[in-house]
Amino acid sequence: MSETLLEVRDLKKYFPIRKGLLRRVAGQVRAVDGVSFMVRKGETLALVGESGCGKTTVSRCILRALSTTEGEINFTIGGKTVDLAKMTRAQLRPLRRHMQMVFQDPYSSLNPRMVVGDIIGEPLLINGMSNRAERRRRVLELMELVQLPAAYINRFPHAFSGGQRQRIGIARALALNPELIVADEPVSALDVSVQAQILNLLLDLQDRLRLTILFVAHDLSVVKHVADRVAVMYVGRMVEVAETEALYSRPLHPYTEALLSAAPAPVPDAISNRIILEREIADPANPPPGCAFHPRCRYATERCKQERPEMAEVEPGRYVACLRWDELSLRGIAAMT
């Protein structure tokens, strides 16, 4: 078994709701409400869920782009484990190079006034590579790594297509040889024909550089192609964590089952027995009591309305937070075709 690079323990992030002239705190949005998981070195863990489930907030807490309300974020680097949640800005600074981010929108995440070489070289410059020739050499190396022609080094981002821009963003994230890449919806703004190129690139780079990737996404089809393991979130809580194949073929949480069933497959006539969830995603400012999913769950009982399920390891490597997981036999993707 591979070693753990990142361990998130009971992470909470509440945002205050302020009201009135005095901006008094009138309530809390529980964007992340007690989430635990770990990422092994060299794997891709996908964090999936629908909008408002807290997946992006989790990733931003890990990068300390947001401070945390409660919980631990243990990051192991060079044999030492540190809790990122408790560090000061000054303590974080030398660690930041080990965690890099790939953004969703390649149109807004690249400075339009910088040429490609400067965009990719900026992290190098900031981290002390002041020799111009050395920097240029590294930038060219990175461009080759992401399959961008070296001739483009002096071009501005506007001259590139979405897919090429995302390659620039990936090269910039790789510049400092990070241990962890957090990729937040890296392909959802791209056209399908380009999406496949970027997904393949990520798979390649991971094999070559032994990268660890936290892949934040809403699209279960995309996730199937990149993830080793999948963690599913719903309204600020983790509902299920499992190996990719196990999660897709035999989900243990009713929400995972519904998500899989809702994913449109490019096969005509595949939808005869689709599960259509009723109602809407719960409001994280005012989550329902008990299991947050119970108002939409077709298996919910009285108990689900009162008791909040905690996540437990129910089989080796399989975690689920559902009171009834062992009574239900849920449908995986095999049932859809």
Next chain:
Amino acid sequence: MVEPILSVRGLHTSFSAQEGTVRAVDGVSFDVFEGRTLGVVGESGCGKSVTARSILGIVERPGRVTGGEILLRRAGGGAPVDLLKLSPDDMRKVRGREIGLVFQEPMASFSQYYTIGNQIGEGIRLHLGLNAKAARERAIELLDMVGVPQPSRRVDEYPFQLSGGLRQRVMIAMALSCDPRVLIADEPTTALDVTTQAQILDLLRDLQQKHGLAIILITHDMGVIAEMAHDVAVMYLGRAVETGPVRDIFGEPRHPYTRALLRSIPTVLAKPRSRLPTIEGSIPHPFNRPVGCAYHPRCVEIVDDQCRTEEPPEAGPSTHRIRCFLHGGRAATGAAQ
């Protein structure tokens, strides 16, 4: 033989700018039938949305429909009329009355200053001549029909008080307010979460069955097409490269672009971490439209120089049309010369 409600013949729409003219829609033809859905699918810049806007006569400047026919069989029988020949006043009687429209972004398409009841009622009062009270009652009826809970309360709410899924339901209610026979839905679920998307697609199918609507569904998502469409038009750079029944398009795709596109789609049915076949390169900028077949620089099945110099004409059986020299195009040009 069933007559189509709407026939588009050789539609051309172009945008002139200082840098040159972009032929956004360049000779598109298709038919839409009662109770059936035509899926128009393609990547960005293929002209699918401009096609929809051309049908409704709402192409924005500097865009202009420059050729073709849009034949609508109006309610009450009679010969089909060419929408491109109608006066602006007459066109206004078609738009919203005989052809309804659902946009992608429900938030951007509503006024924030009027209640949803007011906005639904506007079209009803204009087209059907009902008074304010009757229009309100009809609005409540419509909200109920599209599954908005507590319609008599919701009718007095403003768009910002609704979730994305509800807003899209309201938009559908508005589009159907005057019992149109044709509904154009432009990426109706792209901004929604998967479980909400499943709800909206289910609603559209249900409404189609009840009212015999002819639907033109515009999307980039092959999964949505597989699920919803009876017939499919695959577009690339302003042209429909392949048109046919959904089972043929997915079962026996003939155009190299359709084939490549279908192979490159991520799916939940794939093996975990499996590499996707890709389409080389990216979609050309509309100002640099390739000569000959617009797809030839990315095509792996390219025949010979003909692909680089001549535009392939439409060929194939009447139910399955293909624009590619691989499929009888050569013979067709030979006969014409």
